Amino acid sequence: MLRESIYKRYNPDVKHGHENSPAYWFIFNSDKLLINPEKDIKIPFIEDPKILNISLIRTHYFGKLDGYPCICAEVSPGTDAFDGMIFEDLRGLYDVLDEDLYLLAGRAIQIINWDKNHQYCGKCGTLTEIVEDEMAKICPECGFINYTRISPAVIIAIIKNGKILMAKHSYGLKNRYALVAGFIEAGETLEEGVKREIMEEVGLKVKNIKYFGSQPWPFPNSLMIAFTADYESGEINVDGKEIIDAKWFDVDEVTPMPSKISISSELIEWYTEKYSSE
Ligand SMILES: [Zn+2]
Numbered sequence: 359m360l361r362e363s364i365y366k367r368y369n370p371d372v373k374h375g376h377e378n379s380p381a382y383w384f385i386f387n388s389d390k391l392l393i394n395p396e397k398d399i400k401i402p403f404i405e406d407p408k409i410l411n412i413s414l415i416r417t418h419y420f421g422k423l424d425g426y427p428c429i430c431a432e433v434s435p436g437t438d439a440f441d442g443m444i445f446e447d448l449r450g451l452y453d454v455l456d457e458d459l460y461l462l463a464g465r466a467i468q469i470i471n472w473d474k475n476h477q478y479c480g481k482c483g484t485l486t487e488i489v490e491d492e493m494a495k496i497c498p499e500c501g502f503i504n505y506t507r508i509s510p511a512v513i514i515a516i517i518k519n520g521k522i523l524m525a526k527h528s529y530g531l532k533n534r535y536a537l538v539a540g541f542i543e544a545g546e547t548l549e550e551g552v553k554r555e556i557m558e559e560v561g562l563k564v565k566n567i568k569y570f571g572s573q574p575w576p577f578p579n580s581l582m583i584a585f586t587a588d589y590e591s592g593e594i595n596v597d598g599k600e601i602i603d604a605k606w607f608d609v610d611e612v613t614p615m616p617s618k619i620s621i622s623s624e625l626i627e628w629y630t631e632k633y634s635s636e
Contacts, residue, residue, distance in 0.1 A: 374419035424613030430466035
């Protein structure tokens, strides 16, 4: 079931006092994280990044894991890895990194990308500055403030007479059926977003919408909010563009997803556990 919060080991923070202690360095080259596959702690756990002999930009302290500072930074594009270290795509590191380090790497890449994408004020074009005591950037000219940006999205397990609805999308893995999901629009509640997405994608009405759990999804900056819902009325009707097909699957037709990386696999696990015993 849903994993425990990393906040048991991790304290978010932005103000970094000077300390002589090793730190966890989350160093990215575009969306790839610097790791050493041979080491127990795969990312650099070092006091001074100078020993890495690379120049770092967009360095942010973002809290402590087990009492040790967590710092994210970016190298200039084209910088090579060295000394047995490699830059690896974050998605592929789910089974490689310690789970908490993986989640913090997801936080780190979002902080870096947010910093990179908000270098200039969106209102007046002035170079922005980092706010000292919160994760924010401010315009020194007009005072406009930007906080780290997330895009909430909903994902839903829709149930009808013990069956679950899965849809085939025109993008991504073409032959795979997946749960209905989509981004929340400005001005709507999560429940309204759930109803709208389901109506848009498969033409159905649902009821008994229940919160299941949530998961930060740093590809590139989503928060996935998972729900369960019961079928209420309507016939499956897909648009043929975004969704190619959708149908109801029996519990014995649903196979567990190969990776536990996403909350989608937890929804499917919830469904198979609940309906296998009936
Ligand atoms: Zn401005």
